[in-house]
Amino acid sequence: MNSLRLAKTEEFDKIFSILEDSFPKDEYRTYEEQKALLKHPNYTVYVIPDNEAERIKAFISVWKFEDFAFIEHFAVNSVYRNQGLGSLILHEIMNLLPCQICLEVELPETDFAKRRIGFYQRNGFYINHYPYTQPPYAKEKQPIPLLIMTSGNSISKNRFDKIQETIFKEVYHASKQME
Numbered sequence: 493m494n495s496l497r498l499a500k501t502e503e504f505d506k507i508f509s510i511l512e513d514s515f516p517k518d519e520y521r522t523y524e525e526q527k528a529l530l531k532h533p534n535y536t537v538y539v540i541p542d543n544e545a546e547r548i549k550a551f552i553s554v555w556k557f558e559d560f561a562f563i564e565h566f567a568v569n570s571v572y573r574n575q576g577l578g579s580l581i582l583h584e585i586m587n588l589l590p591c592q593i594c595l596e597v598e599l600p601e602t603d604f605a606k607r608r609i610g611f612y613q614r615n616g617f618y619i620n621h622y623p624y625t626q627p628p629y630a631k632e633k634q635p636i637p638l639l640i641m642t643s644g645n646s647i648s649k650n651r652f653d654k655i656q657e658t659i660f661k662e663v664y665h666a667s668k669q670m671e
Contacts, residue, residue: 494540494549494577494580495540495584496538496539496540496552496580496581496584496585496588497538497539497540497541498536498537498538498539499537499538499539499548499551501530503539503541503548504527504530506547506548507537507539507548507551508523508526508527510548510550510551510567510568510569511526511551511565511567513567513569513570514565514567514568514570515565515567517633518628518629518633518634518636519626519629519636520565520629521629521630522630525629529553534555534556534557534662535553535554535555535564536553536554536556537551537552537553537554538551538552538553538554538581538584538585538588539551540577540580540581542572547569547571548569549568549569549571549572549577550566550567550568550569550572550577550578550581551565551566551567552565552566552581552585553565553566554585554589554593555659555662555663556589556591557658557662559591559592560591560592560593560594560642560655560658561585561589561591561592561593561594562593562594562595562655562658562659562663563585563593563594563595564663566578566581566582566595568581578611578615579611579614579615582612582615582616583615586616586643592642592643592644592647593617593642593643594640594641594642594643594655594659595612595617595640595641596624596626596638596639596640596641597609597612597619597638597639597641598636598638598639599637599638599639600639609639609641612641613641616643616644617641617642617643618641618642618643618644618645618646619639619641619646620639620640620641620642620646620647620652621639622640622649622652623637624637624638624639624640624656625637625638626638626664627660627664629664640652640655640656642655
């Protein structure tokens with residue numbers, strides 16, 4: 493059965509392993525910083541477990557704010573890819589969070605990035621063509637030019653600016669706030 497549920501703290505190592513396998517190093521925090529987020533009140537990780545194999549099939553980490561939610565990381569374990577889990581998770585998250593959802597995607601400069609954008613578009617997300625650069629997670633990491641996609645519809649520049657301001661303040665400086 494593929495059903496999304498809240499991640500358990502003891503599943504963190506399995507989740508972090510999928511994160512490391514799925515994202516470039518500049519796109520996530522250190523192990524310690526990532527684990528510390530589990531205590532942040534606005535941050536939640538959901539998983540689809542494979543109870544028989546004692547593995548995590550997929551995870552999605554979400555920041556919930558007043559009028560939108562931000563998907564920070566979303567990955568399917570390589571063993572379970574191309575089985576429809578990604579679409580299932582997005583639809584469950586959209587049902588679970590009755591607000592606009594946004595996420596970051598790479599610029600459509602590679603076939604892989606174009607396929608990822610197409611996947612999100614097929615699942616109800618829209619590209620917002622405003623300049624956006626993900627701040628570095630740490631001094632030794634690089635900023636990354638990306639695009640913001642939103643569920644339901646594309647957004648105005650004013651709304652984009654408010655969302656970006658919240659993400660920059662809350663997500664990319666959250667570890668500093670918790671010290």
